Amino acid sequence: MAKTTLHTLLKMKQTGEKFSCLTSYDATQAHMVSSQGTHVILVGDSLGMVVQGRDSTVPVTMEDMVYHTRCVSRGNTDAMIMSDIPFMACATSEQTYTNAAALMQAGAEIIKLEGGRWLCETVRGLSERGVPTCLHLGLTPQSVSMLSGYKVQGRDEESATRMIEDARLLAEAGANILLLECVPTALAQEIARSVSIPVIGIGAGPDTDGQILVVYDMLGMTYGHRPRFVKDFMAETATPAEAVAKFIADVKSGTFPAPEHGFS
Ligand code: KIV
Numbered sequence: 499m500a501k502t503t504l505h506t507l508l509k510m511k512q513t514g515e516k517f518s519c520l521t522s523y524d525a526t527q528a529h530m531v532s533s534q535g536t537h538v539i540l541v542g543d544s545l546g547m548v549v550q551g552r553d554s555t556v557p558v559t560m561e562d563m564v565y566h567t568r569c570v571s572r573g574n575t576d577a578m579i580m581s582d583i584p585f586m587a588c589a590t591s592e593q594t595y596t597n598a599a600a601l602m603q604a605g606a607e608i609i610k611l612e613g614g615r616w617l618c619e620t621v622r623g624l625s626e627r628g629v630p631t632c633l634h635l636g637l638t639p640q641s642v643s644m645l646s647g648y649k650v651q652g653r654d655e656e657s658a659t660r661m662i663e664d665a666r667l668l669a670e671a672g673a674n675i676l677l678l679e680c681v682p683t684a685l686a687q688e689i690a691r692s693v694s695i696p697v698i699g700i701g702a703g704p705d706t707d708g709q710i711l712v713v714y715d716m717l718g719m720t721y722g723h724r725p726r727f728v729k730d731f732m733a734e735t736a737t738p739a740e741a742v743a744k745f746i747a748d749v750k751s752g753t754f755p756a757p758e759h760g761f762s
Contacts, residue, residue, distance in 0.1 A: 502537045502578040504608070504630055504674050507696045510537075511707040518749040519580075519698055519710035520742065523549050523566050525573030527713055532577040534742040538698070539574060540610065540710060541567045543582040543640070548714050548721060555639045558584040560597055564604045571605025580632055580675075581606035585640045588613075591620040598629045608674060612638040614664035618671040625672030633668045635661055635689075636702065637680035648725075650701075650761045652681045662689055669693040677710070678702040680727070683760040701727030703760040709749045716745055727759045 500506070502517075510517050519538035522528040523545045531539060545566055546558035567581045581601040588594040588611050598609050608630040611617055621631050636651045645651070652658040662685075665676055676697045678686050683703025690697040690706045699706030711728065714720065717738055718730035731741035731748075748754035 499535045499576045501576045504578075507537065507578075507675065507708070511694075511696045516749050516752065517696070517708040518746045519708050520716065520745070521545075521710070521712045522570050522573075523713075524569045528570040528573035528577070528579075529575065530739055531713060531742050532573070532575040534739055535746050536577050536742065537708065538710070539570060539577040539579050541570050541579065541581040541606070542610075542712065543584045544712055546584075548712060551721075554642050556585045556642070558582075560584060560587050560600060563587075564600050567601055567604040567606050574605075578607050579605055580608045580610050582610045582612075588617070588620060591623050594620045595623065595627065595629075598624055602629060608632055610634055610677065612640045614660070615667045618667055621668060621671040621673050625674075630674040631672070632675035632677055632698070633673045634677045634679065635664055635668075635681075636678045639679075648680070650680045650682065652685045658682075658685050661685065662692060665689045665693055665697075669695050678706060680725075680761065682762060684762075699755075701725065701759070701761065704752055704755050709755060711745065717741055726761075727755065729754060729756075729759060 517537040520531045520536050521540045521542040543555040543558040546552045546555045587597045610632040612634040652661045678699050680701040686702035687705035696707040698708040698710050700710045715728040716731045718732040731744050735741045
C-alpha cells in the first residue's frame with residue numbers, strides 16, 4: 499500500500515471512499531494493523547486505560563505519549579501516525595508547540611487535540627509552523643469530570659449547533675481532520691457534510707469519512723465496560739490480522755458501523 503498522507507485522506511473524502519483508523523500502542527500492533535492496510539494509526543491516550551489500567555485518560559503524561567509514539571513508529575509500515583496531546587498539555591499555545599514538537603520528533607505525523615473553538619488560535623499557530631492537527635469533538639474523554647461521565651454528546655439543539663459551529667471554526671483555523679466521538683448519527687452526518695476536511699467517527703454512525711476503533715476492542719479484548727459502538731471482529735475471523743483486514747473491508751463497504759453501533 500502507498501504511504502497515507504493528508505492528501506490521500508482528502509482525496510478519499512472527495513471521492514467518497516471510506517478510510518480506516520485503529521489505535522496502536524507498540525511496534526507489534528503497529529506493524530500488524532499497518533501491514534493490513536489501515537490508513538491511520540492513532541497513538542491514543544486511551545493507553546492510560548487499556549495499557550496502564552487506569553480509570554480515565556487524565557493521568558497520561560507527555561512522557562507516556564512520546565514513549566508509545568516512538569514504539570509505534572518503529573513498527574509502522576505505511577499508515578499515517580497520529581498522536582494524542584494528553585490532558586492539560588495544550589493549555590496554552592506555547593505549551594502545545596513544545597509538546598507537538600516532542601511528538602513529531604518521536605514519529606507522529608499529525609497531533610490530536612481534544613476541544614472546540616477555544617483551540618482555534620493554537621490550531622492556526624501549529625498549522626503555520628507545519629504541524630497538522632486533528633480536533634476531537636463530542637465526547638472528549640479528557641473532560642470526563644466536566645461532562646459527568648462518558649455520555650453521548652450533542653443530543654439537544656443547543657449543544658448540536660455549538661458542535662457544528664466548532665467544527666466549522668476549527669476547519670477555518672486550519673485543522674486538517676476532525677474526530678467525532680459518541681455523537682448522534684444525524685449530527686455526525688451534518689458535520690461531515692459541512693466541512694471539506696476528513697471527519698473520523700467512533701460511535702458517530704456510518705456517514706463520517708473514516709472510522710476508528712481501539713485495537714483491543716475490535717480484537718475482542720475489551721477490558722471492563724464494552725461500549726455500544728464496539729464490534730468484535732475476532733468473532734468472525736481466525737487471526738488478529740484477518741480481523742483487521744475484515745474491519746478495513748467492512749469500513750470500505752459501509753457494512754461497519756451498523757445501525758446498532760450508533761446513537762439516534
Ligand atoms: O485515545 C483514543 O484512543 C481515542 C479514540 C478512542 C478515538 O481518542
